[in-house]
Amino acid sequence: MRTLSIKIDDALHRRLSIRALGANLTMSEFVRPLIEEAAYPGNRYVHSSQDELLSIAIQTFALLAALATESSPQVADRGMADARNLLRERGLLDPAKDPMAPAGRVDVDREDEQ
Template sequence: MPKINFRLDGPLHAALMRRARGANLSLSGLVRQLLEQAVDERRRYVFTSQDEILATSIQILSILATSVGQQSPKGLEQGMAQARTILAERGLLGGEDGQ
């Protein structure tokens, strides 16, 4: 298998690493799939099925959060704080301050 070596600036590398972790891939695996997408004549998006799962999960969690918030606003606040901590640890929040 041919090998390609190239340099990335720090912010691009960090963004690709976050994307790879989010897709449960190595950086090499992510880049291979992105390159495959770039040469795909149909121009389909590589991670479509994962995006559909994510969209469904967000809808379910939104409904659950609404229900919990109506029954226990303090419980919702604690759960959201815990979720922000976990997301920040995994580099899944936008911006340097997590906002």
Template sequence: MPKLNFRLDESLHAALMRRALGANLSLSAFIRQLLEQAVDERKRYVFSSQDEILATSIQILSIVATSVGEQSPSALEQGMVQARMILAERGLLGGEDIP
């Protein structure tokens, strides 16, 4: 198997590490999958096996958030703050969204 070596700036490296951790992959495995996506003629998303689970989870959480928000707006706000912190820890928020 050929081996590639290249340099990254610190911020890109840190962002890739967070995304790899969030995907439960090593940095090398994560980057290999990104490169596979880049050369895929169908332009499919590499992590597509998780798309259906993600879509279902978002729908369920939206229903729960709506219900909680109607019953207790303060509980909803606390939950949203906690969710943003968890997403930020995993590198799943853009820089402007980090609390």
């Protein structure tokens, strides 16, 4: 098992130590599940300091998608397929849980690339 060293301020260390002690766990045992949840969030979103930027990006994307759908449904479909591919490549979208990619489906305009 690997070791991870992080720097935290004294007040945070004190609060974590108290919580770990109250749970009758070592600091590592107490913090490890939190780190695992951040690495493998399951169906939950792990909040970060980038949440505000992310929410702006999502709103902008939603507006652009609505405009693209009105002017050209094919462009919107291609953009959504590209976005899903990028999310899958980065591990942010599980293909098995993607409602837009049922088994055997090939993304729009991708037949010639495969």
